[in-house]
Amino acid sequence: MSLDDASFRRAAGQFASGIVVVTTRGGHAMTVSAFTSVSLDPPLVLFCAEKIARFHDAVLAEGSWAVSILAEDDEKTARWLATRGRPLDGQLEGVAYHPGPATGAPLLDDALAALECRTTAVHDAGDHSIVVGEVEAVTAPPETADRGPLLHYSGAYRRLRSLPRTVTGALTPVTVRDHARPGFSAGRPLRSGPGPSPGRPR
Numbered sequence: 735m736s737l738d739d740a741s742f743r744r745a746a747g748q749f750a751s752g753i754v755v756v757t758t759r760g761g762h763a764m765t766v767s768a769f770t771s772v773s774l775d776p777p778l779v780l781f782c783a784e785k786i787a788r789f790h791d792a793v794l795a796e797g798s799w800a801v802s803i804l805a806e807d808d809e810k811t812a813r814w815l816a817t818r819g820r821p822l823d824g825q826l827e828g829v830a831y832h833p834g835p836a837t838g839a840p841l842l843d844d845a846l847a848a849l850e851c852r853t854t855a856v857h858d859a860g861d862h863s864i865v866v867g868e869v870e871a872v873t874a875p876p877e878t879a880d881r882g883p884l885l886h887y888s889g890a891y892r893r894l895r896s897l898p899r900t901v902t903g904a905l906t907p908v909t910v911r912d913h914a915r916p917g918f919s920a921g922r923p924l925r926s927g928p929g930p931s932p933g934r935p936r
């Protein structure tokens with residue numbers, strides 16, 4: 735079966751992702767959506783780096799890196815650090831950051847959270863490398879509830895929109911009652927249509 739490039743891109747683009755900036759101590763920074771946590775014990779994360787990106791060789795040579803998870807108001811930074819051919823010198827000018835305590839790589843002050851990592855494996859994957867790192871330090875601001883993450887979906891930057899309260903309200907009591915009442919099946923589907931919900935007092 736032949737696969738056309740545009741269909742593959744469109745299909746893959748239906749998977750919504752967050753946006754991070756990966757940085758090295760040398761001050762190189764790149765916008766990345768292919769990031770995920772992998773393991774809790776040991777704590778591992780990975781990101782995919784395109785082999786033709788200048789960042790690819792820079793991060794492999796450095797051996798350590800930092801990940802800043804962008805907030806919804808950081809789109810400008812994401813666009814800038816995804817611009818191919820931008821000058822490498824001073825690319826973080828105009829972006830507030832501080833050096834990470836474990837790696838010295840820049841952590842963006844406005845990030846929702848940041849992780850500092852040491853490379854433990856690099857896997858070849860077509861035109862990308864999968865870079866796995868052990869997390870050595872994390873920074874998570876205590877209060878982030880008022881700022882959501884920057885997302886990327888179907889070729890555009892997005893923000894989270896909360897589901898209507900009615901949906902949350904319908905699901906929460908069912909979960910609570912399922913656990914509270916002996917013999918009450920916890921595994922059956924939740925009802926969302928009209929009529930008495932199994933979790934509400936009748």
Ligand SMILES: Cc1cc2nc3c(=O)[nH]c(=O)nc-3n(C[C@H](O)[C@H](O)[C@H](O)COP(=O)(O)O)c2cc1C
Pocket residue numbers: 753763764765766767768769782783784785786787788789790815816817818819820886
């Ligand atoms: C939304 C978005 C997500 C991206 N995700 C990745 C990614 O996961 N891995 C990657 O190698 N490049 C990714 N890129 C492309 C790089 O950010 C871009 O090519 C960058 O300029 C490469 O770094 P360089 O300038 O050091 O070569 C992404 C770009 C955008 C706009």
